[in-house]
Amino acid sequence: MNKIEVIHTPALLPLYDLKGKVVVVIDILRATSTMCVAFNTGVNKILPVATPDECLMFKEFDFIIAAERNAVKVPGFDMGNSPFEYENPFLAGKNIAFTTTNGTKAIKMAKQMGPEKILIGSFLNISALCRKIKESNKDLVLLCSGWKDKYNLEDTLFAGAVIAHLGNDEFEMKDDAALSAYFLFEQHQDNLEALVRKSSHAERFTLLHLQTDDVKFCLQADICAVVPEMEGEFLVNHTPMASHN
Ligand code: MLT
Numbered sequence: 001m002n003k004i005e006v007i008h009t010p011a012l013l014p015l016y017d018l019k020g021k022v023v024v025v026i027d028i029l030r031a032t033s034t035m036c037v038a039f040n041t042g043v044n045k046i047l048p049v050a051t052p053d054e055c056l057m058f059k060e061f062d063f064i065i066a067a068e069r070n071a072v073k074v075p076g077f078d079m080g081n082s083p084f085e086y087e088n089p090f091l092a093g094k095n096i097a098f099t100t101t102n103g104t105k106a107i108k109m110a111k112q113m114g115p116e117k118i119l120i121g122s123f124l125n126i127s128a129l130c131r132k133i134k135e136s137n138k139d140l141v142l143l144c145s146g147w148k149d150k151y152n153l154e155d156t157l158f159a160g161a162v163i164a165h166l167g168n169d170e171f172e173m174k175d176d177a178a179l180s181a182y183f184l185f186e187q188h189q190d191n192l193e194a195l196v197r198k199s200s201h202a203e204r205f206t207l208l209h210l211q212t213d214d215v216k217f218c219l220q221a222d223i224c225a226v227v228p229e230m231e232g233e234f235l236v237n238h239t240p241m242a243s244h245n
Contacts, residue, residue, distance in 0.1 A: 002170060003139045006159045006177035009146030010106045018113040022138045024121040024129065024162065025110060027145035028154040029201045030081050031068075031103025033122040033218040037083040039237040040124075040224040042092030046235040048104035049097055052077070058097035068100045071204050083124075084212045102145040110143055111230060120228035120235060123158060123192075123221050128239055130165045132227045140171065142181070153184075153199040154218075157192065160185025192219050 007016055026032055035046060049055045052067040052074045059065050066079035073080025081100050098104055110118055116138050121129045133140055142162060144155035160181035163173060173179050188195040193216060196202055202215050227239040 001172045002137065003174040004142065004163055004166070004171050004178045005140070005174050006142045006144065006156065006163075006181045008144050008151045008156060008177055009149050010102075010109045010143070011146075011149035013109055013113065013143075016113075016141065018110060018115040018141055020116050020138065021141050022117045022119060022133060022136045023110045023115040023141045023143050024119045024133070025103065025107050025143050025145065026121050026155045026158050027100070027103030027106065028122055028158050028218050029152075029196075029199070029205075030083055030214055030218055031098075031100040031145065032120045033124055034081050034083045034086055035098075035103075035120050035228050035235060036122045036124045036224040036226055038086040038091060038096065039226040039228050039235075041086055041089065043086070043096055044093050044236075045095050046228070047095070047097045047233060048107045048235065049099045050105065050108060052099055055097045055099045063095045063097040064091070066096055066098045070101060071201070071208060071210075082210075082212055082214055083217055084214070102147060106143055106145040107230070107235075115141070118230035121158065121162065122224075123161065123219050125222070125224040125227055126158075126161060126165055127222050128225050128227050130162060132229075132239065133162070133166065134170060137170075139174075140166075142178070147201060152201060154196050154201065156181045157184055157188065157195065161189070164189070 067074035067077040068081035142159040
């Protein structure tokens with residue numbers, strides 16, 4: 001049986017060993033949801049970078065530069081971090097240098113710890129993601145990006161959704177973080193939106209008068225067939241895209 005661990009925030013990573021394991025990075029609101037939409041639109045590759053200054057450097061190499069801090073697009077950049085921005089067909093075939101407050105940081109920290117594979121997960125690609133996880137036949141770590149190294153509700157909720165989706169014939173929960181994620185999802189699976197709208201990040205969007213309903217969008221199941229994965233320093237997609245809706 002492969003084991004499942006849930007890590008609530010990147011700050012806890014030093015307590016874990018990622019070697020030989022598949023790591024799914026989760027940032028439901030919104031980085032990993034946005035990345036799934038980008039690849040579903042046909043983006044070629046995404047370079048997760050640590051800071052806006054580093055991101056800016058890639059402009060001269062014909063990258064689209066995308067930066068978000070505190071849920072707001074950084075001025076002077078081509079794009080922010082709303083999934084709605086990434087449905088634009090202009091992005092097909094493009095390379096994006098991308099930095100967000102939590103999601104890209106979690107990806108880069110996980111990469112430093114020598115996992116077997118890093119996958120990008122969201123509700124938008126949950127079935128394709130779980131197929132890929134099963135194919136790998138490795139122990140699984142569900143890494144939540146959280147908010148500035150603190151716990152957030154929606155990432156752990158999604159970790160529970162993955163555990164439920166995988167079922168318990170090939171996987172077993174190894175720790176209480178996985179158990180609590182599973183029971184959180186099981187208790188709220190009939191109305192995820194009602195729960196997530198109570199989250200601190202949904203509250204941030206409200207206070208920012210976000211013009212799009214990113215919470216509703218990011219809770220849609222299976223609108224993307226892609227499963228972004230790390231290859232060297234880049235995120236790429238090798239999973240066939242579904243026909244474009
Ligand atoms: C993040 O990566 O921290 C989040 O996606 C922030 C956001 O864009 O809402």
